[in-house]
Structures are given as structure tokens and as C-alpha cells.
Amino acid sequence: MSNAIELHGVEKTFGITKVIQNIDLKVAKGERHALIGPNGAGKSTTFNLISGYMKPSSGTILLNGQDISGLPPFQINRRGLSRSFQVTNVFAKMTVWENLRCAVLWATGHRYAFWKNVDNLPEVRERTAQILQDISLVARRDVPAGLLTYAEQRALEIGITIAGGADVILLDEPTAGMSHAETERAVEPIRRLTEGRTLLIVEHDMSVVFGLADRISVLVYGEVIASGTPDEIRGNKKVKEAYLGEEAA
């Protein structure tokens, strides 16, 4: 099986601080892969490196076998990788509909077109309507994103991420800040919407991680200390010591 994402010896330093040291990570095509680890382990930085938000100091990152290390975010996105953000990052002054439409335009080939009426593009309208339904925000279609409830904004964040139809989806703590009930409601759409795609997810809620992921990698102090199926990770001694502790035992 070929890999959707591969990291080889990736390092990231800020000044003299080595945040990511020598990460090797493989995410197979079509699998749901969770990245876990204590606060400050470098999970979000890893996401930022893969998605092009930051450039790695050294090492290579492959997306579907192609080297993408150092490319700007929009080029990585065009190659089929889309990410969400831990801190909600939407177009706050635009409506839910417009937010989703922005995420659909490039993928439907309209790019920088200034000779087409945006309201007159059937495939854009259909796809946007589909995503709107998928994230259950139909009733909030014309509300500016900045005025949605927190859980709704998180749903929109995921909607924007998947709207472009990327095969590789990176979700950075999709349930961050949600109540237990909200988290439970959020997991099902994530499972459904990433069906048939590759998913790499950072998550703190262990019930979400062990319920959703096919494979798990554990990141501690900027290094992957273990990678395996949920059962392997649960039984891994190093992981227990470093992170899971009594909680998962």
C-alpha cells in the first residue's frame, strides 16, 4: 500500500529551540491516522510543516509520493491536501454559504476568473449546497460566520476543509473546546465526511482517538516515539510512561 503522507527526518528549529527533531511518519492512503501527544509535543507544528504554513528546517515531506517540502500552502492545497485549524480560522465577515463557496471555487476550476458570475455556476452551487448539508448548517446559510456558535464554527471549519475535495485531510483538534455532548455529535460527521479519504487528526480526547483512528502515532518532545494500531499503542510501555499513564491502562 502506498503512502499519502511521508515525513523523512523532518526537523524544525525556532532560533536555538528544536521543536521538531527528526520526525519519521507514514500515513497510508485511505487510513485514519491520529497524532497524539502531550501539550507542546509539536503536533500543531507538524501540521504546519505538512500543510506548508511553515517550512521545515531539514528533511523531506512527501504527499502521494511527491516532494512538497517548502512549497507554499496554496500549492500543497492544489495537490490535494487540506487542513483545518485548532483555533477557528474562517472568513468571519462572510456568510456560511460564502465561506464554503470560497473553498469550492479553486477546486471547480474557476480560479481567478473575473468574467463569470459566481452565482451562475451550477457545479459550484451544487457542491456548496452539498457541503452545507453535510455539516448540518443549512438553517444558518446566510449568517456571517463570526456570529455562529462555537460548535457551528467548528463545523464550518471542517466544511471549508473538506469542500475542495482534497484526498488528504488534516484536522487539528476538531473538538477543541467542545463539551462532551458536542464532541460526540461532532465525531460522526468527521467519520462520514472523511470516508474514502486519508485523514490525519490531532486530538486530545482519547475516546475520539481510539474510536476513530485506524493507526495512532505518539509524539513526545518533537519525536515520534511509537506508531501503530490502537491496541498496539494501548499496550506500548514507552507510550504509557510518557503520555497515556494510568488513564488508558
Added chain:
Amino acid sequence: MLSFGHAVYYGLGGFLAIHAINIIARNKFAIPLPLVPLIGGMAGLIFAMLLGWVSTKRSGTAFAMISLGLAELVASSALILRTFFGGEAGVSANRTKVLRLFDWSFGPQIQIYYLVAAWTLIAVIAMYALTRTPLGRMCNAVRDNPERVQFVGYDPHVIRYFAFCFAGFFAGIAGALAAINFEIANSAYLGAVQSGTVLFATYIGGVGFFIGPIVGAIFVTLLSLGLSDLTQVWQLYFGLIFIAVVLFAPGGLTGLLMMHWPLIKAGTLGRMIPAYLIAFVPTLAMLVGFILCVEVIVFHMVHAGGDSHIKAFGIPFDAENRGVWGIATVLLIGGFFIARMTWKMIAARWDDALNEARAKGVAA
């Protein structure tokens, strides 16, 4: 994108239009005057394409500073490159010497008025259409959140560059129309004052709204025409209005009006009107006091020793009269304290009216 150098594209459009008229007249080309603004627009577009790639790499302050630098560069070269820009005198042309269309000579001012009005209408329609295209929507997205745009496949730099080129095109048309109107183009067209006026109009009108700059341009033009007849220091008042808008109404005049839309929908606007009327009286008193103070000070600074019977805003008064000084001070200070109370009342009423609109689900 806050451009301090938009007059570059306006001015170059103007110069190109003047040169075009001269060339057309000399060679008897079959190009009628109404098409000349298009030449100005193309000039604006081409120079924006040349200069814009660098400045649109950044947004915000960096963009503003680069645009200012480029503007000064072009404005100063206008005085150096005499063959093209005509030095201090500028370049002039006779607009009636080009091909006539339907017997319109474009000599009389009224014909020019229709020409400008027609082009303005075309430009407004074109700009509005532009906001409805994929590029136009992504321009909004870049203004809202340039970071996120990169993660849906777009390069914010390219989007800013496109927006800048279109802005250069429309500025070029405007410059050409001005040049046709005055039959001259000179270095003042390119200068910071010209750029500043456009910025003032845009901010006073309201940056976030399509009609904002239009409202602003009308307001600023009326103000500069009207105020300059009424008082010598009209630019002072103009500047103060600008500061007041930036401080208290960041959405501009259009923003102030649009704020009331949810209240209209909820039917609670009627509640605000008495509050506005009550606040109007002391606020007006404060402003009258302020204007009196300004005019008296101006008299003593600028015309000291002259005839003290001066006129401001059409009202004659004696600037030496201590009674006038007293009234001015009382109106200013007293008006301020009473007006401040009424402003608080407006704010309280506003919250009530808006909360009710929210309860009805028509405001967010």
C-alpha cells in the same frame, strides 16, 4: 488595501489621454473622444501591472508604504521628464480636434458632463459586476482572512495583484476623464494630494461597502465646494470631519446608515428618533461654539488688526467683542457636557432597540 499612491494610475491615465488626443488630432485617426478614456484606462492598467507585483506582495502597512514610495517616485519624475510630462506647466490638448461623433464637438461643458456621467455609470456597473465574479468574491475573502485563503488553493498575492490592476484600470479612466474635462494634465495629477483626496473620500464614505466610496466622493466634493465659500479654514473642518469619522464611525457614513438596517427591519427605529432629536440640540450648540472659537482664533492669528466684523458660515459677528468670546466658550463647554449626557442616552436606547431586533431574529 490602503493605497497612498493611487494618483499614479489616475495621473498616468490623464497624461496618456492628453497625448492620445494630440496624436489623434495630428494624424486624423478615426478615434472619437468618448473612446479616449479607454486609452487612459489601459495606461492605468499597464502601469499597475508593472508596478503592482512588488507592492502587492504585502498587504496593510507595508503595502501602503511601498505604494507611497512608488507614488513619490513617479510624481517627482513628472517634473524631470519634461518631454512626456511637460514639466511644471503640464501638457495640454484641444479636445474638439478629434473625430466628431453624431455632430458632438465636445466643446460645450454640458457634453463633457454627459461623457463623464456615461463613463462613470459604465465603470460603476463594471466594478459591481466584478464583485460578483469568483475573483471578486476571493478579494473579499482575502480582506477578511488572507491566511485561510492560502489553504483553499488561492495565492493571496495573486488576488491582491489582480485587484490592484483593476483598480489601476479604473483610476486610469478617471484620470483620462479629468484630463478631457480640463484639457490639461500636469504633475499635480500624480501627487500625494490627489491620492489623499481619494483616500479621504473612501474612508469618509465607508471602506467596507460598495457604495461607500461613491457616497464619500459626493460628500467630499460637496463639502469642498460648499465649505470653501463659507469659511477660509475649510480644510481644517474637513480634516476634523475625517478624524471624527475614523474615530467614531470606522464604517464611514455608509456604515452609520447601514447600522440602522436591523432596527428598520425590527420596527424599532422609531424609538431612536426622539433621542436623536434631543441630542441634536446640545450637539449643535457645541459645534456652533466650536466654530465661533475657531473663527475668532483664526481672525486673531491671521488678520489681527483688520476689520473685526467677520462672517463665517454666512453669519456676521464681531471677533473683537468679548461677549461673542463668552458665548462661544459657554456654547462649547456647556454644549459638550449636556451633549455627552444625551449621547449616553442614545447609546442606552440603541442597545434596547438592537436587543429587541436580536430577539426578533433580524439582527445578529
